[in-house]
Amino acid sequence: MLLNNTPNLIRFWTVLKRLLKYIKIWKKKLIIAFFCLLTASITEVLGPILISYFINHIIVPHNINNVLMLSLIVVFIMLQITSVILNYFQTIIFNKTAVNIVQNLRLDVIKSALKQPLHVFDTQPIGQIISRITNDTEIVKELYDTVIATVFRSIVLIVVTLFAMFTLEWHMASIATIIFPMVIIVMLFYQKKSTPILRKVREYVEHINNKFNEIINGMQIIQQFSQESKFQKSIQKTSNLHYLSRMKILRLDGLLLRPLLSLFSAIVLCGLITSFKFFSVNLFEVGILYAFISYLGRLNEPLIAITTQQSILQQAIVAGERIFELIDTPKQIYGSDCAHLKSGLIQIKNLNFSYKKKQPNILNNINITIPSKSFTAFIGHTGSGKSTLANLIMGYYPINQGEIYIDKRPIQSLSHKTLRKGISIVQQEPLILADTILKNITLGRNISENKIWKILETVQLANLVKSMSKGIHENLRERGNNLSIGQKQLLAIARVLIIHPKILILDEATANIDSETEKNIQKTLLSVKKFSTLVVIAHRLSTIMKADKIVVLHQGKIIEEGNHNMLIDRKGKYWNMHQAQSNKTLRNI
Structure with missing residues (x-):
């Protein structure tokens, strides 16, 4: 109107x-x-x-x-x-x-x-x-x-x-x-x-x-x-x-x-x-x-x-x-396919995307298959299109050109409920509600406290929560200001692990976590592969060295893909990034 x-x-x-x-x-x-x-x-x-x-x-x-x-x-x-x-x-x-x-x-x-x-x-x-x-x-x-x-x-x-x-x-x-x-x-x-x-x-x-x-x-x-x-x-x-x-x-x-x-x-x-x-x-x-x-x-x-x-x-x-x-603003359009995802298979074919029609493409001719229950990582410099690709897999934006198939079904055919139950994302700056830890994890879902404590153990937050006077019933401040950035990211990871999604995306979710916690999170991520397809977007290569496949994006295009050892042997873009981060680590010691 x-x-x-x-x-x-x-x-x-x-x-x-x-x-x-x-x-x-x-x-x-x-x-x-x-x-x-x-x-x-x-x-x-x-x-x-x-x-x-x-x-x-x-x-x-x-x-x-x-x-x-x-x-x-x-x-x-x-x-x-x-x-x-x-x-x-x-x-x-x-x-x-x-x-x-x-x-x-x-x-x-x-x-x-x-x-x-x-x-x-x-x-x-x-x-x-x-x-x-x-x-x-x-x-x-x-x-x-x-x-x-x-x-x-x-x-x-x-x-x-x-x-x-x-x-x-x-x-x-x-x-x-x-x-x-x-x-x-x-x-x-x-x-x-x-x-x-x-x-x-x-x-x-x-x-x-x-x-x-x-x-x-x-x-x-x-x-x-x-x-x-x-x-x-x-x-x-x-x-x-x-x-x-x-x-x-x-x-x-x-x-x-x-x-x-x-x-x-x-x-x-x-x-x-x-x-x-x-x-x-x-x-x-x-x-x-x-x-x-x-x-x-x-x-x-x-x-x-x-x-x-x-x-x-x-x-x-x-x-x-x-x-x-x-x-009256047009609403987000979803499909009518309400069947739950049977697998976490992702197939991307000839994908091109820009946020506005007259702007240059952010993603260009992306073709990749991510097997179910695999660990795939996307890396690249800022602006290479990593987060945009994650948002498209989540179904947040309509596709301009090309196709994304989830569980061998076009993503635009999937209902909102199917997408949200089957695919979860942990972002670099998670939203923390001014509410209890319990409610921040459950988000209205009916989940037992025993299961909450198991997840907190998994993400290395159990000791912190136990030290609080009210435990999981402790109230967090607005935007989680009484937690560190790393603790907020761990809380966001706990929030999605509680439902075992078929596809789990981590968009720079470990960027602000210390090395010791990162190792524990890596173990958690590897265990997630038992029930979920794992898609990790990272700058820190230490997070994704054990990925089944590493995809290197540059200016919206895939320029390299393979596992860590394969890409190191090629001495291409990934090797340069690895060398740069290794030298930086040595200088900081």
Whole structure:
């Protein structure tokens, strides 16, 4: 759905109708709230009629009837109490419903974000997505708990008030209706002027969130290189632009809303006063005149309320556009083959790949077969395409040209569930949740604590965990800041070894582990071959010397492949890399 390519008015109604669809589930509660509103509005409007009756039948004729006076007072007070109680209940119902609706909307946004292709996150700042999930949905909430309730209440008040006015005296009521075309013109003009400004406001909020996200994540680097002032100025510049845009909206509100509508009401009141010149004085009773003046004031308030909601409504529509833009983004496409992988056989044929169509290929004519339950390593300098190849085997990106077969099945035919259960990856910078060690390993899976301890023994983390006061129930800090980089990698390895995937990929997963731990991990990896195909991407050649096959990538092409001894004998690229790392090791001793 390309909202930006449609005219503004059509886009406005398209987004509004789509937002209102979320109300369907809660329509019964909303009907109750609307009934409360309607009844409360009627009780409000009946007040001036009672006072008008009091003036015309008691004050003007000096007919002091105690019973009648007391009855009118009691009825008037009861009407006001009823109005207050019903307004309270409708406010509670509307707000409760709004929270539930926004919760559903927010879940839809999160579900959509979780299913986005990874290239979306490569190009779109995280702060923008967070802004849509939090700020934009919070603005939409006001549509449900403020705009809808206020507009309905105002319309009911206007209709009931007009009915009462025409019932009392239709000449004066006709004069009062002059205000409506003037209000409609103001509302249309306000919508035209405010929409582009509000879009800018949302964009600036998004940029501010993104900047804060960058600052918080990069605080160590910012302070290390004394860049606090630069980032502060950047935030200040965007905040100033946001402030200027907000001021434009406030000026529009200040000019077009209450002051202008109050002027319209004054004009109508002057019209009512002038009407005495054209009609017989006897036509108007004092009580009716009071009622009309009272109704005119009451008519002014709902009109102001409706027009005031224009600002909130426009903000909600702009926020809705941004939310639906994310929801409607094409999702990651997977196949329908749900059968579990029987083997870890990988066949890559004539594979070419680039992240964007107009960019040069990162991988060129890759052809390789990785047997099931084998140990294959990919090495090469930074930018040679190793991690890209790992991501393609994981099914993270659609293939541009060529084929990848997993278990003799095209990878694009495999379902999401089949891929995720059959293929696992441990990356160089694993994600550690701010939760217990147990939950970081299980990730919601039903796994016994005994099995967790066995895996911790395997990856050399058991002693560390035992030293903690709560053991596997110890809470880790955000991003695992109370663990070393190597310990986080070991925890990530434990996370995938728990399920015995048919294919296990390690993308520089041992880069930050000391030599002693690396030897233990090598033993673990060799044991993994009993049930998994092992694909290891590494810079440190010591990690992959016992691999069945070593594939050397250079500028996206395979230039050498074979085992360690074969490649050493050839004295090619691999031999040069081995010599360079050996000399570096000797210099460090």
